[in-house]
Amino acid sequence: MIRKKNKEISDKSYSIEELRKNAIDDKLFIKEIGTRKHFYKSELPYNKLLLGMRLALIAERNNGLTPYINENYVCLTCGATSGESHPESSYCFKCDTDNWSLSENANVL
Numbered sequence: 001m002i003r004k005k006n007k008e009i010s011d012k013s014y015s016i017e018e019l020r021k022n023a024i025d026d027k028l029f030i031k032e033i034g035t036r037k038h039f040y041k042s043e044l045p046y047n048k049l050l051l052g053m054r055l056a057l058i059a060e061r062n063n064g065l066t067p068y069i070n071e072n073y074v075c076l077t078c079g080a081t082s083g084e085s086h087p088e089s090s091y092c093f094k095c096d097t098d099n100w101s102l103s104e105n106a107n108v109l
């Protein structure tokens with residue numbers, strides 16, 4: 001039986017434990033995103049759950065920190081348009097990835 005790659009991804013079976021592991025571990029999460037530039041637009045249930053869990057875990061991790069804000073950038077991983085970044089790593093404050101893109105409304109010279 002030939003399995004199409006997309007079919008395989010959409011049918012991906014997973015446990016909550018596996019999902020949590022992939023959401024909390026930075027390297028595993030990046031690996032799950034792969035080269036997708038607009039991960040937040042994915043309609044696959046697994047990807048939606050993974051992103052939702054990631055956002056909740058990062059909110060816990062960043063609790064009490066004040067983000068740096070640069071409204072000229074949007075996050076292509078989680079879709080955040082607030083430009084909030086981690087004050088030290090400058091990664092996205094919401095999903096903790098480095099997947100910034102200049103906003104269409106960017107105010108730069």
Ligand SMILES: [Zn+2]
Nearest residue numbers: 075078092095
């Ligand atoms: Zn993000």
